[in-house]
Amino acid sequence: MTSFALVGAAGYVAPRHMKAMQAMKGDLKVAYDPNDSVGVIDSHFPDAHFFTEFERFDRHIDKLRRRGEKIDYVSVCSPNHLHDAHCRFALRSGADAICEKPLVLNPWNIDGLAEMERDTGRRISTILQLRLHPAIVALRDRFATSNKRHKVDLTYVASRGRWYYASWKGEDAKSGGVATNIGVHFFDMLCFVFGAAKLNEAHLREPERAAGFLECTRADVSWFLSVDRNDLPAEIQGKKTTYRSITVDGEEVEFSEGFTDLHTRSYEEIVAGRGFGLDEVRPSIDIVSTFRNAPISSRHERHPSASRALSK
Known part of the structure; x- marks a missing residue:
């Protein structure tokens, strides 16, 4: 049976990790979070040990290792700015790491993790779930051999309440800002489908929204991200809290379903x-x-939602 430890058990995304462990017939041996609102563990692994102090969590994992009950994977669901340190902890503990997005906030942190992988012989994997979405895989297959450039428009509004700005997610130094916190897996998806980004232009950078332009190998991408419910399309305001839209050459790509598993x-x-x-x-x-x-630029045409935000 595959054994797991979990860092960040009280976080928003942690239940998805617990559900995945359970679905795989795995065993969550021990979990950690400085906050103790973790009753969700009872629905998945009621026998898991739980600590609110990292030092005791560390000691318990080491005790398991010395007993010959080594943890196979440490799943990292902590605040973004701590992912790097917690992945290092996993590797030093003799486990592989499964890390939520974004793996790190800056590319030079990846170099240090690569060195840790070489030194320990362990591996770090990141949750890049959109690469596994059937609609996105089909999109990649469709455009993999395309010889023309495509025009892509990405809009993602994930409404968040006032709590968001009082939490670590509202601090750029900890979350990386809106583009990092809610957008990084969409940028990964765009590169996965349309090739590497050769030009990266910033059009709008605010606490609650961000917008820009990417020139990928096979596509020009105009994008807009927001956590402000006022940016939801008028027709769904008050009815839905999330809006996702991707158009390619004016054609909507349907991928609103299929995220559950x-x-x-x-x-x-x-x-x-x-x-x-x-x-x-x-x-x-x-x-x-x-x-x-990046400096704010208007060299390329702004996303319509970015233009509206700037005109207010």
Whole structure:
């Protein structure tokens, strides 16, 4: 039976990881979070040990190792700025790491993790679930051999309440900002489908929204991301809290469904040795890091939602 430890058990995404472990007949041996609102563990692994102090969590994992009950994987669901340190901890503990997006905030952190992989012989895999979405895989197959450039429009609005700005997610130094926190897996998906980004332009960078332009190998991409419910299309305001839209050459790509089991699929691939490693994750980290520091430009046409936001 595959054994797991979990860092960040009280986080928003942690239940998806627990569900994936359970679906795979795995065993969550021990979990950690400085917050103790973790009753969700009872629905999955009621016998898991739980600690609110990292030092005791570390000691318990070491005790298991000395007993010959080594942890196979440490799943990392902690705040973004801690992913790097917690992945290092996993490797030093003799386990592989399964890390939520974004793996790190800046590309140079990946170099340090690569060195850790070489030194320990362990592996870090990242959850890049959109690469496993059937609609996105079909899209990649469709455009893999395309000889023409495509025009892509990406819009993603994930409404968040006032709590968001009071949490670590509202602090750029910890989350990386909106483009990193809710956008990094979309940037990975764009590179996965349309090839590497050769130009990265920032059009809008605010606490609640971001927009820009990417020139990928096979596509020009105008994108807009927001956590403000006022940016939802008028027809769904008050009815839905999330809006995802991708158009390619004016044609809508339907991928609103099919997200439910992507973490389970991700775990299955990782345990089978087919997880997405450091090389796969680097392009998207390059994009968000460059965007975070790029000057605001209007060289290319702005996304309509960005233009509306700037005109207010």
